[in-house]
Amino acid sequence: MLALKNWDINLRSSEKKTLWSFLGLYAFLTLLILAFVAFLYYGFERNLMLQNQKESLSNLTNEQIARLKSLHVNFEKEQTYPRDERFNSAIYDSSLKQIFSTLHAKKVNLYEDIYLENGRIYFIKELESYYLGARYIVLEVPAPKRWDRKVYRKLLLYGGLIFGVLVVIGYFLLNLLLRPMRETIVLLDRFIKDTTHELNTPINAILSNIEMIELETLDSALAKKIKRMSIASKTISNLYDDLTYLVLSNHMGSHDESVDLKTLIEERIEYFTLLLESKKITISTDLQENITLIIDRKKMAKLIDNILSNAIKYNTIQGSIYLSLSPEGIVIQDSGRGIQESQIHQVFERYTRFDRSVGGFGIGLNIVWAIAKEYSLHVKIDSQANQGTRVKISW
Amino acid sequence: MVKHILFLLVISSICCAKQNVYEQNCLSCHKELAVKIDKFFYRYLLKYSSEAEVKKAMMAYLKNPKKDTSILQDGLIQRFGVKKKTTLTDEKLKESIDIYWETYTVFSRLK
Numbered sequence: 001m002l003a004l005k006n007w008d009i010n011l012r013s014s015e016k017k018t019l020w021s022f023l024g025l026y027a028f029l030t031l032l033i034l035a036f037v038a039f040l041y042y043g044f045e046r047n048l049m050l051q052n053q054k055e056s057l058s059n060l061t062n063e064q065i066a067r068l069k070s071l072h073v074n075f076e077k078e079q080t081y082p083r084d085e086r087f088n089s090a091i092y093d094s095s096l097k098q099i100f101s102t103l104h105a106k107k108v109n110l111y112e113d114i115y116l117e118n119g120r121i122y123f124i125k126e127l128e129s130y131y132l133g134a135r136y137i138v139l140e141v142p143a144p145k146r147w148d149r150k151v152y153r154k155l156l157l158y159g160g161l162i163f164g165v166l167v168v169i170g171y172f173l174l175n176l177l178l179r180p181m182r183e184t185i186v187l188l189d190r191f192i193k194d195t196t197h198e199l200n201t202p203i204n205a206i207l208s209n210i211e212m213i214e215l216e217t218l219d220s221a222l223a224k225k226i227k228r229m230s231i232a233s234k235t236i237s238n239l240y241d242d243l244t245y246l247v248l249s250n251h252m253g254s255h256d257e258s259v260d261l262k263t264l265i266e267e268r269i270e271y272f273t274l275l276l277e278s279k280k281i282t283i284s285t286d287l288q289e290n291i292t293l294i295i296d297r298k299k300m301a302k303l304i305d306n307i308l309s310n311a312i313k314y315n316t317i318q319g320s321i322y323l324s325l326s327p328e329g330i331v332i333q334d335s336g337r338g339i340q341e342s343q344i345h346q347v348f349e350r351y352t353r354f355d356r357s358v359g360g361f362g363i364g365l366n367i368v369w370a371i372a373k374e375y376s377l378h379v380k381i382d383s384q385a386n387q388g389t390r391v392k393i394s395w
Numbered sequence: 396m397v398k399h400i401l402f403l404l405v406i407s408s409i410c411c412a413k414q415n416v417y418e419q420n421c422l423s424c425h426k427e428l429a430v431k432i433d434k435f436f437y438r439y440l441l442k443y444s445s446e447a448e449v450k451k452a453m454m455a456y457l458k459n460p461k462k463d464t465s466i467l468q469d470g471l472i473q474r475f476g477v478k479k480k481t482t483l484t485d486e487k488l489k490e491s492i493d494i495y496w497e498t499y500t501v502f503s504r505l506k
Contacts, residue, residue: 079505099505130443133441133443133501134444
């Protein structure tokens, strides 16, 4: 049972959720790896293209160096920097200070040999003799048009193909991993359903027979025993209802109707009278008339039952319960042992129990939460250890 | 006569005052040489590239001229020999080199 904590009995939705989480993570990791490979491939193709350009750029640079040499020798007569329509160029001294530039780029990485930036190729060469003080010469030419189109097309095609194959493999892999777990859960689900079904008939038989006994005709000792039996049967009946709700909730339709809450609450208090009496709990109510809610009667009764049964179960002997109904909501307050503040956020989790001195499976408040969620009701729990718990259902 | 002498004195002092440390201590001798002073500049530039490196090399050479550290070709050194050590103070020498750099720098003259 512990392994099933937080597992929804609705296998298909939980499976789907896990499937999507796994596929999401798997796809993310796959994309990450593919992006890394694509990045490397793009870099490789770019370097290949640059290497192909290198020879012609080197020749152009030599031409420019020859012009610089000529300018250096005749500088007193001519001071015009040599320009060429095939390329832009710049010269830098040994402290990397720009001497002259016709480049589009403001900054150049002189530590590189050749590189691509903003669709232009930059070729850097170090001069042997520093004509005009130039130690580095940089040539700028536009990159060949659409050289990367082919690369992108290849990347998209092969990347998409590999990604698709990996996702399909991931899907099958997940199914393979989930199979044993799914089989176990199906088995458990079937067991709970069968057990629940088998419980129905005897519980109904006990309850209806107890109700048929006329207590007034019996002596007080026997009447007391019958009352105890009635309480015990109702407890089992409640448990049966909870289990039914849990197992069948996803297949159960809701029959929403206008429910008079005052009548319903009074009915539920009546249902718990024997249990209240057995613990000598006094119940006080403040129920306003004509407050209705469009809701499934059985579900609303289940919601109240679960809160009320907790208020009784965890109450002290001769404790008290206060129940109020107003247009804003229902408040059920008990004088019980309360819940530690640090544990309040866990109360709606299935199979969570803080006090094992009384019976239960820890599914009551989880059912309350599920019903409240279905009808957009707000459930607020305030509790102080050893002082009591206050549950407010508002709408 | 006295007026004339005074006038000549004033004129000559104005002329002298206009000459800076570079013109007085460098250009005055280099003017007489077969190799003009700008040729030395371009040779320094060719070898040392940046302003800082050129000035540093010039400073070092002028303070301690040697055949090995000269930028002149061997033939020219053999013909003219190595110059004598400078008598200028570091400050004056630096000032002279700065003026020399500003006079012939190519960096701001390129167009």
